[in-house]
């Protein structure tokens with residue numbers, strides 16, 4: 545998931561470029577409506593406006609490919625890139641890197657800040673769900689990721705700050721470990737302690753061994 | 756005047772394009788809130804216009820150059836009033852662009 549960089553930051557990188565290509569990406573950044581085709585069109589128009597405001601006539605073209613992280617799609621940008629003085633990529637950090645490598649002569653500028661791996665929890669709200677730790681533990685944590693969703697990235701259960709199912713850093717945030725424990729309890733019933741030491745010293749009788 | 760099926764169709768790029776193509780400002784006229792044939796198109800249009808109003812100063816352009824109004828098809832007098840107000844506002848602001856507009860950009 546990503547967010548637009550402040551316009552001034554992108555504009556500063558354009559320097560004296562006159563022909564600007566804004567390349568959107570139809571993948572994850574289109575889902576969070578930061579870097580899809582519509583956002584590319586908006587930014588291209590914004591760049592023209594910014595230029596016009598300074599008395600400069602800028603040609604800003606918008607385009608988009610289904611995914612900027614695939615060489616075949618990136619290659620389809622070749623002609624448009626060749627004609628541009630600067631390319632603003634609205635891909636995530638991965639997406640920016642592919643055209644930058646494919647077109648070594650081009651000035652490729654990131655238009656977004658890539659923030660996290662997540663999804664849409666309700667229209668307009670996107671949340672982190674994976675921190676790309678490289679050793680997924682979801683099978684042991686009932687499908688809820690403690691690495692990305694526990695504020696302390698705890699690995700073995702909830703901390704003392706968990707209260708009423710909320711994380712101690714914010715009452716808006718569910719405690720990931722509380723959620724994990726509740727879900728695990730639904731799969732695994734509580735342990736039966738009746739056979740433990742609570743009934744006093746234990747004794748085993750094996751009559752076949754009697755003499 | 757650009758007609759669209761619903762004000763919910765209006766996206767920021769469209770409004771910016773109007774400015775780039777020579778308009779001094781753009782107003783979006785949507786149906787009254789609660790009266791949208793597509794349920795919430797006019798509410799979403801307003802949110803987009805408000806977001807664009809926050810974005811415009813980043814490009815050095817006054818936010819008041821885009822505006823959203825709600826009115827019904829039966830409110831002709833109110834429409835005239837709003838248009839007059841908007842025209843006055845834009846007259847005060849003057850053209851947003853520095854330097855001449857290129858012919859080929861107008862009405863593109």
Ligand code: SF4
Pocket residue numbers: 673674675676677678679680681682689690691692
């Ligand atoms: S444990 Fe969490 S951060 Fe690690 S791979 Fe699995 S979902 Fe991603």
Ligand code: SF4
Pocket residue numbers: 693694695696697698701702703704705706707710711712713718719720721722
């Ligand atoms: S309250 Fe829960 S989510 Fe927050 S840091 Fe402690 S264990 Fe992690």
